Amino acid sequence: MKTTILAALGFATALSMPASAEEIKVGLLLPYSGVYAALSNDIEAGFELALEEYGAETEATFALLREDTEVKPPVALAKAKKLILQDKVDVMAGIVSSGVLGAVRDLVHGAGVPLIVANAGNDEATGAQCSPFITRMSFSNGQVNRPMGPWMVEQGITKVFTLAPDYAAGRQMIDSFTETFTAAGGEIVGQEFTPFQKTQDFGPFLAKAKASGAQAVYVFYAGGEAISFVKQYDSFGLKADLPLYGSGFLTSSLYVNAEGPAAEGVITALHYVPTIDNPENAAFVTAFEAKTGRIPSEYAVQGFDAARALIEATKTGATDRESLANALRQVHFEGPRGTLSIDPATNNIVQPIYVYETIAGEGGLTQKVLAELPATADPLNGCTMAPVSN
């Protein structure tokens, strides 16, 4: 009995005392199991790497609490509740799927806990559903594809057939491309949305694309579907007459080697490729390879920059939930992706987009950057929120 009281007393004092050296509790919400486990591993490795490399720049120290969302919105919601209410974290980071982000959005917003999104790209999260507590350090679906419309028209491509899986991200990626492509004078000669994760054989759709009279095909696929798609596209011999363009996840460095020679010559746009030529990226690639033995993917850099943003925020003296959320909205720094900043009107990242071609390199496939398209802030998309307070 006595020890219980003593323990309780000790616990109470620990709670009331200001955390010494400003230890910041960070809840990492990632799907360590399920289809996105490989993405989680890269995000986590990037996050840890940034804490190791830049942690000394701030006086704060960080304690990581990891929770597995299993890519299931109800599970993620329960884990987020646990982190917020029981572990009393100061800030959360992670979230791979947009469905999970949608599920935890109201909880995070209501509880006033800052959340640094390290992947989920649905446009609403920094649009109609935006929150001063949700800052996105990854990308938005529209952002990655929008610059490709005018760029392709500049390359002389005016007739395009589009393909994407039939779910929210697929539609947002293609819709944003379609919008800028047609505005720049291009024409969409055909458009198909394939049943998401139910399409094993893309043959029927490829035959339609071939018969459509398009000059090129623009697609969004990711993960296993991307591998199947790129290989089947090549096996039908379409690449020669009908070049393949798309959102850069199609040939992500995470799995492009599984696509093999079929991926050569595919031109896509993304916010990060490991071959971006700047000193920050060179240092990042070297450090990431030393830590994991892998080339960093866009997911790794998203984790890396999420932790960098947190460190930058704490450098302003922010330590609690409210001040961290406010500081995160004003973060800007030079990273492997180039100059990054947060647009305080939507809390989405502003970053350059890289057009790259997948080419054969020395140790497998590599990325040749064809163009760096300038960073532009996303449109508001219905986002209204309080301006940052100073």
Place this chain on the structure above:
Amino acid sequence: MPLDPGFWALQALNALQLSMLLFLLSIGLTVIFGLMHFVNLAHGSLYALGAYVAAALATVGGYWTGFFLAPVAVAGMGILLYSGLIRRMRKSGPMAQVLVTFGLIFALLDLTRIIWGDIALAIEVPSLLAGRVSLFGIDYPVYRLFIIALGFAIFAALALVLKRTQIGAMIRAGVDNDAMAACLGINVERLFFIVFCVGCALAGLAGAVAAPLLSVTPDMGLQILIPTLIVIVIGGLGSLQGAIAGSLIFGFVQTFGAVLAPQLASVLIYALLAAVLVIRPMGLFPAKG
């Protein structure tokens, strides 16, 4: 809508190719069910295992090593499953069997993740089958033609074995009435073991064949399970004709659905499944009348 004959020939070949892949999977599942009334939901996982084994062996000894050894390896896994689990489950009723094999799906899924990691694997089409050939005025990938030919070859071989050999007659007798077959001196249990192993090997073969065409991911077994079950429900349980007819119907409805009515493509096959269940609850070609 393009209407030149080449386009439709191309789509017909696509449909055939998908059908044959599904046939390789569904034939094992349907005969196992028809013979022993055993529902093996883990059949899709064996297909995924076949793909992984083929991918792993392909990096060591080339595509054909994987092609020939993956079915053997998966049949080996089948023997393990049979002696460890399935033999004990024979008398425990369909509900327990469904639950155990459903659990096996997740166990095998995580096993492949632990061994081969989360990142998708892929293997290249062997050089012998790379490229395309001109056929009816269209260019078609050789590898896809190989899948079609392989499917028909397996179908012919199985039809021959089932119709013309003694073991085929014993299997047919077992499917028709296992108690009577046992009374006539047929060792139905051993027959089941052989059929189970052959079914597993065919699932492994399907995995090895699908690997260069699709990506090899841990959840590929789950993705193929529903189409396979649809095939055997439409075709009718336990029969070779049912498996081939169900596969062809699924392949053609799926492919031409995607071409003619893309918005309805994913619904069409389920609508057909519902229609078959209402009109012919036993399927089109059930083994038992």
